[in-house]
Amino acid sequence: MTSTSHILEQIDGALEDWTVSEDAMRSQPPREEGSSGIPFQGFTPALYIEDEAGEWQEVGRVSSSALHFEPPEIxxxxxxxxxxxxxxxxxxxxxxxxxxxxxxxxxxxxxxxxxxxxxxxxxxxxxxxxxxxxxxxxxDRGKPLRPRDRPAWQSPYGPPRRR
The missing domain is CATH 1.20.5 (Single alpha-helices involved in coiled-coils or other helix-helix interfaces)
Known part of the structure; x- marks a missing residue:
């Protein structure tokens, strides 16, 4: 593959990604023909693991992962x-x-x-x-009755009004 076709393939892949705007350009690595991985628009997820020397190594083209560990002896x-x-x-x-x-x-x-x-x-x-x-x-409910020395509309506080 020539460098020109590689660049055009990146541009074509970026034009399908409209997450930012219609003219957003994103770079993504080229897909291999017949790959079984799930294609992602704009990026490919990466998984890194630590080897025995403590160096981080990339495991390429990962679409899912499952962790398995053995618990230590008690x-x-x-x-x-x-x-x-x-x-x-x-x-x-x-x-x-x-x-x-x-x-x-x-x-x-x-x-x-x-x-x-x-x-x-x-x-x-x-x-x-x-x-x-x-x-x-x-x-009958224990509620006090109104005093009879004043009409219902008059305040119950203070002395009754004179007529």
């Missing part, structure tokens, strides 16, 4: 320490659940002992509310 001492830690956390959770259960039992017993006194107080408050309703101080 130190047996670490595994034993981790197992002891998990067991101690499990025992602490059991102890906490036991303490919460005991606390709930104490609260339930306290509420059972308080129930008669609370019921008596509720009956007393109910009697006071019924007396207030009979006296005309509040309605």
């Amino acid at each position: 130190d047996p001492e670490f595994a034993r320490t981790w197992a002891r830690f998990r067991e101690s956390v499990h025992q602490a959770q059991i102890a906490r659940a036991r303490q919460a259960s005991e606390l709930f039992e104490v609260i339930a017993e306290t509420l059972r002992r308080m129930a008669p006194a609370v019921e008596e107080d509720v009956r007393a408050v109910d009697a006071v509310m019924q007396a207030a309703q009979k006296a005309g101080l509040c309605d």
